[in-house]
Amino acid sequence: MxxxxxxxxxxxxxxxxxxxxxxxxxxxxxKIPDRWVPTTCxxxxxxxxxxxxxxxxxxxxxxxxxxxxxNSGKLCPKGLAEHHIxxxxxxxxxxxxxxxxxxxxxxxxxxxxxxxxxxRKVQQKYGPRALGVVSTGQLVTEEFYTLGKLVQLGFGTNxxxxxxxxxxxxxxSGYKRSFGSDGPPGAYDDLEQADVVFLxxxxxADNHPILCYRLERNPAKTLIVADPRVSxxxxxxxxxxxxxxxxDIALLNGMAHILIRSGLIDRDYIERHTTGFDQLEExxxxxxxxxxxxxxxxxxxxxxxxxxxxxxxxxxxxxWTMGVNHSTQGAETVNAINNLALLTGNxxxxxxxxxxxxxxCNAMGTRETGGTSSLPGYRKFEDPDDRRELARLWRVxxxxxxxxxxxxxxxxxxxxxxxxxxxxxxxxTNPVVSFPNVDVLTQGLANLDFLVVQDGFHPTxxxxxxxxxxxxxxxxxxxxxxxxxERRVSKVNRAVSPPGEARSDFDxxxxxxEKMGLKEKLYPGWSGPRDAFDEWRKVSAGRLCDYSGIxxxxxxxxxxxxxxxxxxxxxxxxxxxxxxxxxYEDGRFQTDDGRAKxxxxxxxxxxxxxxxxxxxxLNTGRTVEHWHTRTKTKEVKILERLSPTAWLEMNPRxxxxxxxxxxxRVSIVSPRSRVDDVELRITEIVGPGQVFMPFHYFERNSNLxxxxxxxxxxxxxxxxxxxxxxxxxxxxxx
Numbered sequence: 001m002x003x004x005x006x007x008x009x010x011x012x013x014x015x016x017x018x019x020x021x022x023x024x025x026x027x028x029x030x031k032i033p034d035r036w037v038p039t040t041c042x043x044x045x046x047x048x049x050x051x052x053x054x055x056x057x058x059x060x061x062x063x064x065x066x067x068x069x070x071n072s073g074k075l076c077p078k079g080l081a082e083h084h085i086x087x088x089x090x091x092x093x094x095x096x097x098x099x100x101x102x103x104x105x106x107x108x109x110x111x112x113x114x115x116x117x118x119x120r121k122v123q124q125k126y127g128p129r130a131l132g133v134v135s136t137g138q139l140v141t142e143e144f145y146t147l148g149k150l151v152q153l154g155f156g157t158n159x160x161x162x163x164x165x166x167x168x169x170x171x172x173s174g175y176k177r178s179f180g181s182d183g184p185p186g187a188y189d190d191l192e193q194a195d196v197v198f199l200x201x202x203x204x205a206d207n208h209p210i211l212c213y214r215l216e217r218n219p220a221k222t223l224i225v226a227d228p229r230v231s232x233x234x235x236x237x238x239x240x241x242x243x244x245x246x247x248d249i250a251l252l253n254g255m256a257h258i259l260i261r262s263g264l265i266d267r268d269y270i271e272r273h274t275t276g277f278d279q280l281e282e283x284x285x286x287x288x289x290x291x292x293x294x295x296x297x298x299x300x301x302x303x304x305x306x307x308x309x310x311x312x313x314x315x316x317x318x319x320w321t322m323g324v325n326h327s328t329q330g331a332e333t334v335n336a337i338n339n340l341a342l343l344t345g346n347x348x349x350x351x352x353x354x355x356x357x358x359x360x361c362n363a364m365g366t367r368e369t370g371g372t373s374s375l376p377g378y379r380k381f382e383d384p385d386d387r388r389e390l391a392r393l394w395r396v397x398x399x400x401x402x403x404x405x406x407x408x409x410x411x412x413x414x415x416x417x418x419x420x421x422x423x424x425x426x427x428x429t430n431p432v433v434s435f436p437n438v439d440v441l442t443q444g445l446a447n448l449d450f451l452v453v454q455d456g457f458h459p460t461x462x463x464x465x466x467x468x469x470x471x472x473x474x475x476x477x478x479x480x481x482x483x484x485x486e487r488r489v490s491k492v493n494r495a496v497s498p499p500g501e502a503r504s505d506f507d508x509x510x511x512x513x514e515k516m517g518l519k520e521k522l523y524p525g526w527s528g529p530r531d532a533f534d535e536w537r538k539v540s541a542g543r544l545c546d547y548s549g550i551x552x553x554x555x556x557x558x559x560x561x562x563x564x565x566x567x568x569x570x571x572x573x574x575x576x577x578x579x580x581x582x583x584y585e586d587g588r589f590q591t592d593d594g595r596a597k598x599x600x601x602x603x604x605x606x607x608x609x610x611x612x613x614x615x616x617x618l619n620t621g622r623t624v625e626h627w628h629t630r631t632k633t634k635e636v637k638i639l640e641r642l643s644p645t646a647w648l649e650m651n652p653r654x655x656x657x658x659x660x661x662x663x664x665r666v667s668i669v670s671p672r673s674r675v676d677d678v679e680l681r682i683t684e685i686v687g688p689g690q691v692f693m694p695f696h697y698f699e700r701n702s703n704l705x706x707x708x709x710x711x712x713x714x715x716x717x718x719x720x721x722x723x724x725x726x727x728x729x730x731x732x733x734x
Contacts, residue, residue: 023063031061038065038559040482040490041079042138042475043627045358046070046210047484048079049559052476052495059083059476059496068559069577070188070488076209077625081636083476086496088635092458092471093500103469108501108511115425115468116515118450119155122423128156132412132421135162136428137360140480140492141369142532143505144362145539147427148371149522150509153396158381158406159421161372163429164363165409169714170325171356172373174334177713178342178597180590181378181544182367185583186317186353187486187562192218193351196313198306199225200248200337201323205232206624208321208357212236222309226251227323229619229649229692230685241306242687243296245617245721246606249329252336253603254292255307256343257284264311269345273587276598280339283600295603311344315351322359322621326720328607331713335599342596348585357485360628361475364483368545369536373405376536377543378590381405393539396521408715410708416444423450427505428472432461433629433698436706436717437672454508457631461698472505473498480506480529481555487581488562489547491555506532541566544583544590606721607709610689614671614723616654618705619692626696633696646700647679649692650726655682658726665729668693670705670722677729691726695719 019029033053041048049068053061062083066073095111096103106114122130133151135144151160172182179185191197191214202225204211212233215223225237226248234240243251259265260281270277289300296303310316318340324333338354346352358364369376379386381404391398407415413431415421417440424445435441445451445465453466456474463469477498483489498504503511506529513519519526526532530552541548545563549570554561558577565578589596610617625643626633633639648666660666664680668691678693678700686692695702709718 033060036063037493037495038491039476039493039495040361040560041075041082042361042492043078043082044208045360045363045485046208047361047482047488047490047560048075048210049490050075050079050082052083054495057496059086065559068490070484070490070560071210071213074210074213077639077642078627078633081638084636085474085632086476088457088632090457090459090635091499091502092455092463092469093502094471095501096458096469098467103466108503111468111470112511112515115452116512119423122449123155123157126422129159129406130420130422131155131157131425132159132407132415132423133157133425134409134412134427134429134431135160135366135370135372137162137164137168137363137366138428139362139366139505140478140529141362141365141483141536142480142529143509144366144370145376145532145536146506146509146523148369148376149394150513152371152402153394153400153522154513154516154518158402158404159412159415160406161409161412162366162370163409163431163434164360164366165715166434166717167322167325167359168356168363168367169373169408169716170327170330170711171334171358172367173331173711173714174338175356177331177599178335178338179584182374183378183544183583184353184356184358184485184487185347186355187580187582188214189580190317190351190353190355191215194218194221194313194315194317195351196222196224196309196316198310198316198318199223199233200318200320201227202319202321202357203227203231203233203323203621204321204357205236207622209624211357224306224309228687228690239306239309241298241302243298245619245690246327246329247296247603248324249333249336249601249603250287250292250295251298251303252333252340253284253287253601254289254296254303255310256280256339257287257292258289258304258307259311259340259343260284262307262311264308265343266345269587270343273589274342274596274598275593276600280598280600310340315349316344316346317351317353317355319355319357321357323720325716326718327716328709328711328718329604330711330716332599332601336601338596339598339601342598348582348587350582353582355485361484362482364485364487365481368483368540375401377540378545379543390539410710410715410717413441413444416447419447422448424448425452425454426462427454428456430455430460430462430629430631432465433701434703436703436719437708438701438703439673440708454505456502460631470508471500471502472508473502477502478504478506478529481533483563486562487545488560489550489555490560491552607718608671608707608721608723610723614669614725615689616724616726617690618668618670618702618722618724619686619690619720620695620702620706621692623694623696626694628696629698630696645679646694646697646702647681648726649681649683649686651684651686651688651690652682653688655680660726660728665731666726667729668705668724668726670707670724672707673704675700675702675704677731691724
């Protein structure tokens with residue numbers, strides 16, 4: 001403290017003085033940057049253009065990029081505060097190696113030598129697949145592409161997946177089953193051009209706020225929201241469908257039943273572009289309005305109204321997020337959604353599409369390039385032609401490529417529990433908070449011979465368990481691209497230097513390859529992310545996700561461009577921005593016969609039904625202020641102050657029955673574990689027999705309660721329904 005401060009005459013003029021910003025007028029001088037660096041937001045999958053204000057190699061402010069085609073300068077609360085994460089106190093700044101039970105600083109050389117040595121020892125002793133890798137949806141595409149080659153060609157294991165399986169695997173599997181390939185068919189423009197927008201399990205007001213802005217630019221639309229909870233998005237709806245938890249398949253089948261019997265299907269489209277209609281029509285006969293009303297809790301009148309609105313629309317859009325995907329029937333629910341679009345011919349045209357709103361900023365990038373659920377370019381592991389083509393492009397022997405997918409994320413953890421996987425590399429994810437039934441995860445991690453966690457933050461609940469922590473650069477500190485939910489590729493630029501000794505994930509992957517003596521084999525002549533992007537363009541050429549016509553220069557000029565874009569298409573543009581694109585406009589799909597498949601899906605009750613001991617159904621989800629495990633957003637003071645602790649929502653009827661009052665401290669107990677001392681919010685947002693809790697808070701971790709139940713097709717967890725009881729916390733009773 002200086003002498004003026006001691007005397008009480010220091011006005012902190014330097015800190016609080018004002019200046020004049022050309023765009024914002026008079027504002028804090030400390031927040032007026034020397035330069036603005038255009039980039040893309042690193043939180044959700046919307047892919048907003050953002051500019052980072054830099055002063056003296058520090059990020060001092062952010063603003064929306066008015067020229068970006070996604071958000072036109074708008075940002076949500078997280079985006080508006082995103083620059084604060086770069087100087088968070090919890091940033092990882094040096095490699096740490098565990099010695100005598102404590103993580104201690106080591107050099108990068110020592111860290112990577114130890115990592116490669118431990119991984120090789122495990123693989124020599126137990127086999128190549130004894131190494132597992134769990135990645136993320138938040139690296140740049142160039143890093144995902146680089147990592148996939150390193151894991152499968154370098155380490156020779158296919159037990160490699162990402163935390164995107166916890167949020168988007170069911171959408172991926174559903175698209176593959178219906179259309180023959182992953183890839184969202186529609187675009188954000190459809191929100192503005194549709195005459196009916198049907199959101200299923202999608203609370204975009206909290207989870208993807210800028211899409212609400214796009215939606216509100218369409219005053220002529222009718223908005224239908226199917227959600228058991230009266231979410232912020234449901235409150236925007238013209239028609240809210242408060243169906244019982246996990247009855248969306250019954251609802252979708254009931255709508256299809258009504259559409260067929262009312263003649264509101266496109267029989268010509270069905271005949272020319274689909275298979276499976278006769279079986280589906282027979283299957284749907286039992287989904288009569290009276291039966292569906294009993295299952296869903298909706299009235300028959302509401303079912304008819306919903307079906308008629310969708311069936312009579314000229315351009316209806318169906319979109320969904322985690323309310324669909326987080327289920328043991330998530331992939332099949334996506335198929336039921338796709339059925340509605342195919343039955344009515346509402347795919348591949350403006351305003352009409354079945355559209356999955358992705359979770360993380362670059363979940364699409366890893367789906368296309370990472371080699372987890374498929375080989376790069378949506379190639380199939382089991383297709384010898386696909387393997388042969390990729391081997392030729394990579395100049396490796398075909399035998400080096402896996403002929404089948406390895407374990408998905410949940411199965412990697414189960415393999416750790418069983419002792420089949422003995423070394424694990426976790427990259428940019430925090431599973432001790434995010435994994436369902438956390439006790440299973442911690443048991444698996446305890447069984448490992450060696451655990452490496454690579455992250456931009458330390459300590460986290462996961463890095464504290466590591467044998468080795470590798471400090472990584474994060475958003476704002478590295479270069480590459482993200483791909484958003486509408487297949488739009490956006491440039492990501494470095495604005496500031498990473499802290500301490502942190503390195504970009506790209507540089508870490510290349511350094512590991514060099515330690516293994518494989519850098520030139522895997523990455524010939526590479527020095528930066530552009531090299532990875534240019535190779536990926538060649539690997540994607542001719543595929544559905546064709547990037548070959550997209551260049552860094554094009555992205556610098558237009559900020560964001562959709563795939564597919566071929567070299568020929570790019571040349572024909574003569575420098576202009578490519579128009580909005582949609583998949584399957586010609587009715588040709590990525591299946592063997594070129595036809596989409598209609599699936600007969602049977603509704604099943606969710607796996608853990610309420611009992612006398614656990615009479616309520618727990619639902620989990622997000623709040624607008626925080627992101628996933630709160631690793632980043634808890635470090636942003638304004639966001640943390642807005643939403644500092646977890647809470648539980650309960651209907652007034654249930655609260656009266658339990659003798660509970662507003663703001664009581666309660667415990668939530670499931671057959672697996674309990675979470676104590678949570679604030680109770682009594683509200684009609686949730687229906688009787690249901691409770692809701694946000695999942696961001698490690699201190700009150702909802703995933704201690706959730707179950708080890710997974711979709712058998714996608715392997716995505718059933719986060720959304722488990723049976724619980726609620727009681728006043730013991731300390732509060734005393």
